[in-house]
Amino acid sequence: MRGGDGLDRTGTRSVKWLNAGVEQDPGRIPLGVADMDLPGFPALFAALRERLGHPALGYSRVDPAARERVARWYGRRHGAAVDPDWVVLLPFGPRTAVRVVLDAAAAGPAPRGPLLTPTPEYGGFAAVAGAAGRTVREIPLDRTGGTYRLPVEEFAAACRRQPGAVVALSSPHNPTGRVWEADELHALAAAAAGGDGVLISDEVHCEIVHPGHRHVTAVRAAGEFAASTVVVHSVGKAFNVSGLADAFLLVPDPDLRRRVVATLEGFGFFEGGRLLGALAQEIALEHGEPWLRSLTAGLTDRRDLIVTRLADAVPGAVACVPEASFLLWLDGAAFGGARPEGLAPDAGIREVLLAACGVELTDGAAFGAAGRGWARLNFALPAPALAEAAERIARFAEKAPGRRSAGR
Numbered sequence: 001m002r003g004g005d006g007l008d009r010t011g012t013r014s015v016k017w018l019n020a021g022v023e024q025d026p027g028r029i030p031l032g033v034a035d036m037d038l039p040g041f042p043a044l045f046a047a048l049r050e051r052l053g054h055p056a057l058g059y060s061r062v063d064p065a066a067r068e069r070v071a072r073w074y075g076r077r078h079g080a081a082v083d084p085d086w087v088v089l090l091p092f093g094p095r096t097a098v099r100v101v102l103d104a105a106a107a108g109p110a111p112r113g114p115l116l117t118p119t120p121e122y123g124g125f126a127a128v129a130g131a132a133g134r135t136v137r138e139i140p141l142d143r144t145g146g147t148y149r150l151p152v153e154e155f156a157a158a159c160r161r162q163p164g165a166v167v168a169l170s171s172p173h174n175p176t177g178r179v180w181e182a183d184e185l186h187a188l189a190a191a192a193a194g195g196d197g198v199l200i201s202d203e204v205h206c207e208i209v210h211p212g213h214r215h216v217t218a219v220r221a222a223g224e225f226a227a228s229t230v231v232v233h234s235v236g237k238a239f240n241v242s243g244l245a246d247a248f249l250l251v252p253d254p255d256l257r258r259r260v261v262a263t264l265e266g267f268g269f270f271e272g273g274r275l276l277g278a279l280a281q282e283i284a285l286e287h288g289e290p291w292l293r294s295l296t297a298g299l300t301d302r303r304d305l306i307v308t309r310l311a312d313a314v315p316g317a318v319a320c321v322p323e324a325s326f327l328l329w330l331d332g333a334a335f336g337g338a339r340p341e342g343l344a345p346d347a348g349i350r351e352v353l354l355a356a357c358g359v360e361l362t363d364g365a366a367f368g369a370a371g372r373g374w375a376r377l378n379f380a381l382p383a384p385a386l387a388e389a390a391e392r393i394a395r396f397a398e399k400a401p402g403r404r405s406a407g408r
């Protein structure tokens with residue numbers, strides 16, 4: 001087996017497969033980087049192939065219908081009234097989009113405050129904010145009551161103390177898979193607005209939501225604070241086209257939006273110039289919903305498979321059943337002290353599972369201080385390969401001395 005029965009990514013320079021070392025050891029199963037070892041939307045790939053049949057890939061203008069398309073998608077799929085004027089189409093990915101918003105916020109009248117972000121949290125925010133010269137402050141998520149919640153009071157206090165703070169979070173949340181509640185998001189938007197700052201809600205995982213949950217986009221949840229809120233989105237995660245440049249922003253405040261556009265033009269970008277990403281976005285938003293429903297159903301089955309097996313074999317490891325997307329957050333402490341020979345005694349759970357089981361997860365340290373000792377498992381791969389990964393981890397954990405016993 002090559003990590004993903006049916007989808008062999010050998011030779012494609014996939015970061016996920018290279019990180020896992022599948023080309024050196026075909027028995028390895030890559031469960032790290034957040035893209036899918038599952039085929040994307042066939043109609044989208046057919047449209048890309050057709051476009052590539054034309055022998056010119058020159059500069060392109062923005063499709064005049066693109067903003068309305070985004071607004072219609074939000075109305076239909078997320079029940080949110082989005083003004084097409086809010087939409088800024090970007091010729092790069094979501095991580096760079098965050099940097100542009102940070103620079104645009106800094107160019108405004110408010111002071112340049114710190115970046116405030118929960119921990120654990122997707123590491124892109126801290127990385128780009130640090131590079132942009134902002135202080136980064138992590139605020140631990142609240143884990144009382146067996147789930148993760150946003151510590152909104154702490155964010156509000158920090159925003160009051162440090163004017164011009166930018167609050168950044170992923171919604172739904174990477175790595176825990178939580179779908180934040182509308183009232184939590186409203187409180188966070190109020191906190192940012194209260195400190196003359198901005199809330200950046202990165203919603204790239206919002207199109208895959210498991211039954212029983214509903215994503216509320218921050219521009220809707222924010223209500224009267226929408227003007228201090230920016231949404232970052234892209235079809236990359238859900239449609240498996242993260243290698244294309246298709247991020248977009250929702251920026252309700254016209255002044256901030258002007259500064260965003262000026263910032264990207266200052267880097268030599270313009271809203272067109274994203275030929276293949278724009279095409280992918282068009283096909284996804286115009287025709288992708290039925291396919292997305294079947295993808296989500298398959299991912300819910302995979303989530304249940306891995307959660308059931310690991311919750312049984314490694315009590316306490318599954319901190320939170322994912323409510324969205326294809327990421328599972330695992331507590332390394334639940335695995336006890338088993339170390340394959342040759343590994344350092346302080347090796348993290350990613351290294352342990354790679355050496356002992358040939359499965360590659362993402363080290364929790366990538367998600368800030370609260371992620372140390374944890375790991376993130378990506379379950380978007382063919383079911384037989386996922387079942388094999390689950391068995392390997394479960395068998396290893398069941399033998400491990402000092403693992404947590406059931407009931408803890």
Ligand SMILES: Cc1ncc(COP(=O)(O)O)c(C=O)c1O
Pocket residue numbers: 034092093094095096122124170174202204205236242
């Ligand atoms: C919340 C979030 N934002 C952004 C990204 C990636 O952005 P980019 O494709 O620009 O690196 C990821 C990837 O895992 C993510 O989880």
